[in-house]
Amino acid sequence: MRAIVRWAHADLRANRGEALFIVLAIAGITASLLLAGGLLQYAANPWQRVFTESSGAHVWIHTRADERTSKLTDIDGVKAFSGPFPTAPATAEIRGASVSLELRGAETEPPHAARPLVDSGHWLDNSVPNGIVLERSVADALWAKPGDALRVRGSDGEYTTLRVVGLADTAEPRFVHGVRPGIAWLLPSQLHRVEPDTRRVGQTVGLRLADPQDTDFAAQQAVTLIGADQVARVSTWEEARAETEGDNRLLGLMLGSFGLGALLAAAIAVTGAISTRVRGHLPDISILKAVGFTPGQVVRAFLVEHAAFAVIGVAIGAVVTETLGPRIPGRIGDAMVLWRELPQHAWAPLATALGAVLVIAAATGLAAWRAGRVSPIPIARGAVKSGRRLSRTARFALQLRTPPALVLGWRGAFHRPARAAAAVGRLALPLLMITIALGAWSTLDRFESRPEDVGLAAELRAKPEGIDDATARKLLSDQPGVTAVYPGVEVAALVPGQTRTITLRGLGTSEHPYPFTIAEGRTIQGSDEAVAGQGLLDLVGAKVGDWVRMTVGGSPIVLHIVGRSIEPQDNGRVISTTVATLREGDPALRPEFYNLVLARAADPDTVSTSLAESSHGGLELRKNTNPADQLSAARGVIIGLVGVLAFIGLAELFTVIAAGLREHGRDLLALKAIGLTPRQIAAVIVTSTGFIAAAAALTGTILGVLASTWLIDLQGRSSGLGAGIAQPPSPGMLLLLGAAAVAGAIAISTLPATRASRRRLTDRQSDVM
Template sequence: MRAPVRWVRADLRAVRGEALLLVLATAGIIVSLLLASAFLSYATNPWQRVFTQSSGAHVWIHTTASADARSLADIDGVKSVSGPFSTAEATAELRGVTAALEMRAAAPQPPDVARPLIVSGRWLASDDPGGIVLESSVARALVAEPGDSLQLRDSDGTDRTLRVVGTADTAEPRYRAEETPGVGWVLLSTLVKEAPDPELRGQTIGLRLENAEDTDFVVQRAVTELGADQVTSVSTWQEAQGEAEGGSRLLGLLLGVFGLGALLAAALAVAGAISTRIRGHLRDISVLKAIGFTPAQLVRMYLGEHLSLALVGVVGGTLAIELLGPLLPGRVGEAMQLWQALPSHAWVPAAISAGMLLLIAATTGAAAWRAGRVPPVPAARAAIPSGRWTSGSVRRALGLRLPPALVLGWRGAFDRPGRAVAAIGRLAVPLLLITVTLGASTTLDAFEHRPQTVGLAASLTARSEGLDQASAQRLLTAHPEVAAAYPGSEVAALVPGQTGTIRLRGLGEEDRPYPFAVAEGRTPSGPDEAAAGQGLLDLLDAEVGDWVRVTVQGSPQVLHIVGRSIESEDGGRVISTSLDTLRESNPALRPGFHHLVLEDGADAIAVKDDLAGTADGRIDVREIGDPADALPPVRGVIISGLIVVLGLIGLADLSATTAAGAQNRRRDLLALRAIGLTPRQIMSVIVAETGFIALAAGVIGTVVGVQVSDWLIDLQGRSSGIGAGIAQSPPPATLIVVVAAAVTGAVAVSALPAARAVRQRLADTLSDSL
């Protein structure tokens, strides 16, 4: 046993740099995988992010005003409480849109537990008793922003006006029309004025538990403590989390694929580094066998050596990211802080580290097993196989006076097809994932900056107050950056069988058709013609070309679906036709809004402000929401975090394999020197060889990545109801930059190993020929 240990120690001392690179590569890969897990938790679970940052309550209990809700703080398993808060029911109305609201009394200082996170505006102030803060989901339903005047109708029928001062996120169940009321926080004095009758008020209290799994038990205890007649409703964190799932499905799909791809890239990188290093010890293995080492001893020796290096790298990388990750600036540090606060953090890092060690053990074991089969006296090989260095293509290339470094680098990169394909495949995987990430980012950018390319032809919607259609049309189109203003109206319609409600939208008129973005079929242009979203086609089991019958206010409406439009609202359950067709069932229908299509390059926010200033309050102009609105907090994670992680994996693979490859090509270096190349030219050959591999991997990775990106995004579009056809490929210039960055990085990481290999004293010995 002493001899294998002594040989391992001698080997590590002889190749300190190579061993250090292997440790650093393993550490970089484990850091990348842990960062990927943090990004996945941060970006795809917005509810968990809000719950963690707000110290959310696991249970919300709504009671009558007379219940002793404070006693729930003493129940076993309750860690802390939020409230109790006095509440009152009301109906909120803003520009004709109504929503059920639970007004909740709050102090000028937000609570410590279940603290609302301000999204826009500010929190309540004691010197502004007429203010209200709306929860984000009900604010979106009302299209409310800070500064709007909200009309409230109390349960006694009294109308009052409150001013929206802010919107906030919470981890409570979100607003759902006719099912779950939205939350609006007001001062206690305001609540008393809005609901002076104590009989019409209630209470709500949030319970934060010591163990989230005890939710059912605590709810039973709470109901028993208060009495079933005192409890009006109960909601739990599981219900809120279930409702919030799927809000960022495109991003979740992207990061899920990224996580699997990163694991594959890491596996290939480790396998390549270890296999390359063991291949370089074939001469040593033959000598060891000749002096009496058994195959089993060799397998244990190599397995133990590389597992020790891997253990050092995995432990070092895990400790580094766990200790230093939360201190990193920007969204990366925020993602790490959130991840460390999640329950899954207790086992995920350990599972990833253990999986990485098992992967390395399997890879090393396979390579070591092959090492154990090396014959003890291998046949002597020529330094350079006959004819290979002087092949016809090489001679012709040199005859054209091409730089020898490029010619010989090309020959060295692809002379062994099997090894070349393996090296290209290992590096192409992270480059493919980078291209997929850029494709998702480009698609989101199109939603935000080029909405017409993904079905959002209009950027603004305007609602007039006290103006007829002609006056509103003239006022809106007078702005130089408004290309067109299309009148529109929306009504609720029942599908056949009256089992569901959809949105029937009338946009434009027959003499001025609306420019729908049609992904399939054609644009509606005649009477009774319509374009439907993917969600509606799935709901009705219909296709483009079918006739459908819907019911609008008791009257049937038969429409011919001539195209599939990109619809980002209501899960794609939208059917759009002209306003004239919509008037067939309701001749008295008047436009409820105008959709504004802007000139190319126009700033929607600036146009909105200009129209608001020139209309003297008679027109309310709002931006049309799009699926990218909820994603800006994680765009930095997409663009920077994922690409950096994938870049680390690629560089780790290149650095380890290039160092080992340069060390193992001593015979080739001897041949290069023998034919008259200078040390600088030899170094250029090694660098060029790595560059050609990176170039091939870059071209393959980006080309395949564009196809995979489009397929994944369109797949998600179909499943979410938006529909296929929203995928936007990265610009060619961006792909060229990715390939150039890959080649530059490969050249950079290969320069040092190449310089070290050239500086070594080369001797044409028997060991270099075996």
Template sequence: MRATLRWAHADFRAHRGEALFVVLASAGIIASLLLAGALFGYAANPWQRVFNQSHGAHIWLHTRAGADTAALSRVDGVAALSGPYRTTATTVESRGARVGVTLRAAGAEPPQTGRPLVTDGSWLTGPDTAAGGGPGAGNDTVVLEASVARALWAEPGDTVRVTGPDGAPHALEVSGIAEVAEPRYHPGGGPGIGWVLDRTLDEVAHGDTGQSVGLRLHDPDDTDFTVQRAVTLLGSDRVAQVTKWQQARAEAGGDDRLLGQMFAVFGLGALLAAALAAAGAIGARVRGQLRDIAILKAVGFTPGQVTRGFLVQHLAFALLGVALGTAAIALLGARIPGRIGEATAVWQDLPGHTALMIGIPCGAVLLIAAATGLSAWRAGRVPPVPVARAALPSATPMTALGRRALGARVPPALVLGWRAAFPRRGRTLAAVARLALPLVLITVALVAWSTLDQFRSRPAQMGLAAALTVRAGQSPGTNDAELEQALAAVPDVAAVHPGAEMAALVPGQTGTITLRGLGTAQDPYPSKVVEGRAVSGPDEAVAGQGLLDLLGVRVGAWVRMTVEGRPQILHVVGRTIEPESGGRVITTSIDALRERDPALRPDFHALVLREGADPVAVSASLAGTAGGTLEVRQTPNPVDRLEPARAVIAALIAVLALIGLIELLTLIGTGVRDRGRDLLALKAIGLTPRQIGSMIVTAAGLTALASAVVGTTLGVLSGRWLVDTQGASSGIGAGIAQLPPIPVLLTVIVAAVLGAVGAAALPATRAARRRPADSLSETL
């Protein structure tokens, strides 16, 4: 054992550069994996992120005015209070959209507990606090919760109309948009949240207010018990509503699941790519010491001693690299500029942080130990005669095509670079596969990015043909035909489709689905049909993937359902992309629904806009239609829930690029070292240093080119399959995958080649400058 340790120490002193590379490669891989874990946690659990950043409250009590909420701070288990805030129920209107909002009176500084996170604009200002004529210098201001702002198309600087309990309108300027860890607003649900100054609330409510107070607990599991004690303390007659953190998290659970599944695939792929990169770096160093191993065995080292020496040495390098990478992320990760640093800072407070900080490094050490064990076992089998290894050819013989190319005056660097890049079939496939894996994952990430962009830029292709939904009061004097004519006369409105939605019971009455009548037989709604055909006759319908999976049927089946106690039988002739209600929607024409109920009137009208039209401008134009009684809403877009994925995908591409760079450096270093004798021979026959350097750079570029072509091709195919599979499992349906544009894929290929050329420049220069005497030992 003493001889083994002495040899390991001597080997380290003789190959410090290689040892440093192994340590830094291990540290870089661990840092990349930890950053990937931080990004996954940041994006896949948005509610928890907001809760931690805002120091959120676990319980919100909405009470009547006069309740002694200060006594709640003395309840056992309560760590802090948020508020109490005076509140009032209002209606906020902007550009024809109308949303119920509970206004809370807050101070000029956000509270510490239950603090709204302002993501756009600024916190509350007013005529007496604003300066310089900026936002809020002339009007009272309001901060809207993000889901409320989306429903109103409101942005900082816009003016909204707030109607208080007395019916009097008040103009408030939106100073900011904020996120909170409370239930979000959605049409048909509870009211949204807005914050105003005390003076503004007095003007809107005129004394008709309630109270809201948030309780942050020491132990979140004591929520139910604490609610009981709080209600008992205040009096059940004074508590109007209780909101618990589990309710808010459950509402955001669908987004968490979708993002979690998306990034789990990337995480496993990144782990595999990192594993191959680490194994490649260690294997390359072992192969570079075959001559030393042969000499050791010649002087008496047994195969077991050689194996143990490599295990001890490389495990020490691995432990050092893992420790450096983990310490760097733990201490400096939060200081990285941009979204990566923010994600790392928030990740420290998210569930699972400790498990990943321990599990990823430990798993990496075990993986490196397995790779080192395999390489060390191969080292133990090296023959103790170095001449036997030197006598073997280091590259394939020159082919007839190569000889003809040299005879045709093709530059020797190109011909020899091609020969060096693709020496033998087995080694070529292994090198291309290892370098192609990060590029496959990068291309898959680009497919996901392009799909999100498609939802935003071309919603009609993703099942969102109607940009706006208009609802009118169902007064006896309302004429549907006149309303449709008025809506069609609004500029930039291309089509108006009457619609109605209702709940229907599936066969066996074991579940509820959404039955939608949209469009007429003469003017059908332009649903995005990806399988089958569109509705063209009576009793025909199209359905989402979620409904087909629920009923266990396929396109072409007849479906019987019960609506308001009466049967409705429809023929499913097509499958559509259906982003709403988990795809459990069946859509027919409103004429088919009137066969069951002749008195049926449209609940809403779906407006299809002209290409390039601005939904916000059209919504503002609709505000004065039908005497201002319209309620205009934007069609929900699932990409709104996946916005955090954009920044994380971009950061993930950077992490994968780092892993690919480490793999590329390993391949280049191995190639230069294995071709040492060839370079000596080429110099002897007259190749100049520039030609030798060009040959090495050309070999790296060709290897990267082959890997990039293979990686992008496989990434496009696997990315389409993964996105469509995810769409089918979520109920939206397959057929939503959007491939990146050709220029983007070409940019990936060009970037990979340029990266390889740049990474090979320094090793090529060093190899070209070596004198024949420096390389003489490589022939022994």
């Protein structure tokens, strides 16, 4: 063992640069994987923490009736109930901001199941009879805090002033402007004061199940027992978790996939480095065997050396991540702080580090095994036919006075196709991953610069408050910067089977259709036609061309899905038709809001301010949410990953250069003999390396473009957005990447090629191995 360690130490001293880059690449990969783990935990565990601590309900039933909820006790598998709570819709206002609320009458003692977790202020108290507790997301929308006075308006239009006494977290679906009301708790006496009309007071009850997998069955039983005409909305714990994970899960999965890809690239790069070392150390291996090393000892020598690289690199990456990770500003730093407090942190970093070491060690096994099979008789290898004669094409090119560096460099790069293909493949893999990262960057740019291409044609949404539709439509149409105004209405609908509530939206008219972004099929052209998001198609098991039956307020509605739209809201679980189609089932239906398409040069903030002033507060204006706003941290992550992959590519490039110098070892004598100067010989070696880099760049970018489009669209389908959102990198960006790879290869290989061309040449036995 002592001899093995001494040989590994000598080899390390002779190849310090390559060893340093391998260690740094492994450290970067380890850091990427640990950050990915932290972000994934950050995405999922805040909701899981709240759900566990609050004994959250798996199913929430929102009803219009108050006499049938007692029947829910007959459902099998229900472990605990939360409520029933009397509920009423209302509108809350504070400092000019307005939101819709679902008021819940609650007692001074919080419920045992699905109890709100108060993290600011306190729970309801009889000493503050007009107190109200706001759920955290609706409080954030209102910029409200304990002590603020909140004006709440019921159906009669009268305002009641309530005092915010606390803010609470809950595991239910969060507040979303125009889609889902926020939750607020107040004493039952105050609820009936805000909403005196008992016909508008319903009930909400939460069911905590013994088996969470029975959610769909329990929801269907509950709707059957109460009656579909009495159920206003059904929500489940799976929907709430998916919404909570949506903001960061995509970022975490992106980082994790790139980290795993970088780990694979590193493993392949290490394998190539060891294979090159085996070929470069043939005389040394022969000497080792001559002095008594067994094949097993040779194998262990290479494994020990590269296992040491892996352990050092993983240790550096883990220590740096654990030390500096919590100090990173923004979401990544918050994720690392939270991860430290979770039970998974006790084993996840160790498992990640051990996995990285094992993968790299396994990748070295084959090359190390080949090292053990090297013949101890050097002359036996010299008898193998080398196949170094110039081809007819090369000789013809020389006759045409083609520069010798190009002809001989091409021959040096590709005269052994198998080895050339292996080198191109290893160098192309990090370039492929970088191209995928650039594809993710381009897709984010597309969301920000061309939102109309990804289902965000309207930047603003205006909701009339206290003014009639005609006045609102005139104000919006006359506003400079507004190019189109589309009336809209959203209602909750039960899908077939009545196990889920989805959003049914009416937008535009038959004469003035809304500009949906259609990825499959066509847009709406007639009555009873609709377009649906990928999330809805997956939920109901439908496809373009199918007819879908839904229930709205107890009344059925049947729509023909003629197209799949890119739908960034509500995880794609949205089906859209025209306002006229919805009016066929309810003639009294009126537009609730207007979607505004702005001119390209118009500033949304300026337009919002101008409309608010011209309407004297009669219009509530909001920006439509862009998913790119939630992935702002992805840009920094992509930059970091590109740096890691560049390190891997650099380490592989050193391997290619070392292999090229060894392959040209015998040719140097011949090139010198035919009259080439040292500068021309160096040009041959550099050109050979450049050809390998160019082939790798071409292969990596082409495959990377195809892979990035496929991966991003796959993620789009799984998140509900649907395929068709991917934007490949621009040709200029790909050209820049390829040029940088080739230029870097040429620049790095220049110095070693110059040194090799000027060394004293002798016909050594090792040059023919």
